[in-house]
Amino acid sequence: MYKLNWSGKWLKIKGKYEVIFKMKIASVLPLKGELQEKLAKMTGAKVVTEASVAELAQAEIILGWDEKVSEVLSGENKIKWLQAWSAGVDNFPLAELAQKEIYLTTASGANAPGIAQQVLGYLLNFARKLHVSYDLQRAHQWEIPAGIMELTERKLLIVGTGSIGQSLAQLAQAFGMKVYGVNTYGHHVMNFNDCYAITELETVLPEADFVVNALPLTPHTKHTFSKHQFSAMSDKAYYISVGRGQTTDTSALETALKEGMIAGAALDVFEEEPLSKDSTLWDLPNILITAHTAGQTNFYAERIIDSFLLNFQYYQQGLAPAKNLVNYDLGY
Incomplete structure (x- = not known):
């Protein structure tokens, strides 16, 4: 039949x-x-x-x-x-x-593993001061950069616990990091030590050594990171943005970097792309810029x-x- x-x-x-x-x-x-x-x-x-x-x-x-x-x-x-x-x-x-x-x-x-690996590269760059060593190499200087540290036991706060956040959390755990997440309601997600609701963001920011923004862009996430959030971060913390550029207030971030409110930043996404050649972000000493490359994968x-x-x-x-x-x- x-x-x-x-x-x-x-x-x-x-x-x-x-x-x-x-x-x-x-x-x-x-x-x-x-x-x-x-x-x-x-x-x-x-x-x-x-x-x-x-x-x-x-x-x-x-x-x-x-x-x-x-x-x-x-x-x-x-x-x-x-x-x-x-x-x-x-x-x-x-x-x-x-x-x-x-x-x-x-x-x-589909590109979460690649993005997570690139973020791990940013983390290692800042922890091991590879960017400083690169500058010293170009200047032909034999010098040990100050502040070199391990990722072990460092606190990583991932804002956005979707596929990117979960892939990154798994890698970070392998390096012995303490991994915390922020999502809409604070529900627990595998590979995170703990998770918090987005309404608690400013409460948990001060404790983080590294803050990764992996948020999607919705009417509710635009400029999630602005003046108040950067003010809440430790001045020894690093900010990494790989979600959507519009979730970061560029002006507020630039002020935070210039005034030493945070230690540095790695940015792969921007409010306007491509980033203008005239943008003052290019010349800041404590920033790493990549041209929306984190999602590239074979x-x-x-x-x-x-x-x-x-x-x-x-x-x-x-x-x-x-x-x-x-x-x-x-x-x-």
């Missing part, structure tokens, strides 16, 4: 069943041949990459986001699910997607596809995706 198949509709013709429709998955980005084949094999769908507007309009599921998808969304389409190619979705029309009841899943976690596409295929198992049963599904009320 034949049944309706999730990859197509079946029609009985002269006693036989034949496929008359096949689900379409369209990617706005190019995919490696093996990934495209994997998608087609595991979903039973027709997979199109670097899709045109016409192809996107016929797709039930779209991978990625660009102006073509935005155009298609405003007209007649068959879209039921958007798989973002980014962890953040602050540039998506969330209200419109919610109104149209379109699922939106993020790429959260495993990105593979991890997104694996996450998508996990969710597809739920979707083909008529259920909502289980992993990285955006809560439109929260904005992430």
Whole structure:
């Protein structure tokens, strides 16, 4: 006995069943041949990459986001699910997607290991004074920098305990650090010694040796770190920002660095990108700047596809995706 198949509709013709429709998955980005084949094999769908507007309009599921998808969304389409190619979705029309009841899943976690490793690099740089040694090398000076320390037993406060925060916490624990987290309600998360609610942020900031901002951008997180937060930090503490640039008040951070309110900072994300050549941040002596490189990884596409295929198992049963599904009320 034949049944309706999730990859197509079946029609009985002269006693036989034949496929008359096949689900379409369209990617706005190019995919490696093996990934495209994997998608087609595991979903039973027709997979199109670097899709045109016409192809996107016929797709039930779209991978990625660009102006073509935005155009298609405003007209007649068959879209039921958007798989973002980014962890953040602050540039998506969330209200419109919610109104149209379109699922939106993020790429959260795909670049978390790489970001965590880069943050660990920042921590080691500041703890071992590698940036100072580099300057001494360029000056041909044989000198031991003052204040070299181990990460062992240093207190790391991670604001944002999502996939990035969890990956970093695991690495930091391996270095013997005391790891604390801040999230919306203060719920406990694995690999953290303790967690606090965001309303307690200014209470826990003074105790931290390193503060890592891994927050997403939502209407509630803009300028989470501003004058009061930097004032609450120890003047021996370092601030590291790898979430979204708009969660940091750049002017307040610059003042904190210039006035010695904090020991230094490592910034990978900024309120405006690229960072202007005229920005005074470039020339501050106690800052490390990277050009939004923390998320770069050679495993990105593979991890997104694996996450998508996990969710597809739920979707083909008529259920909502289980992993990285955006809560439109929260904005992430």
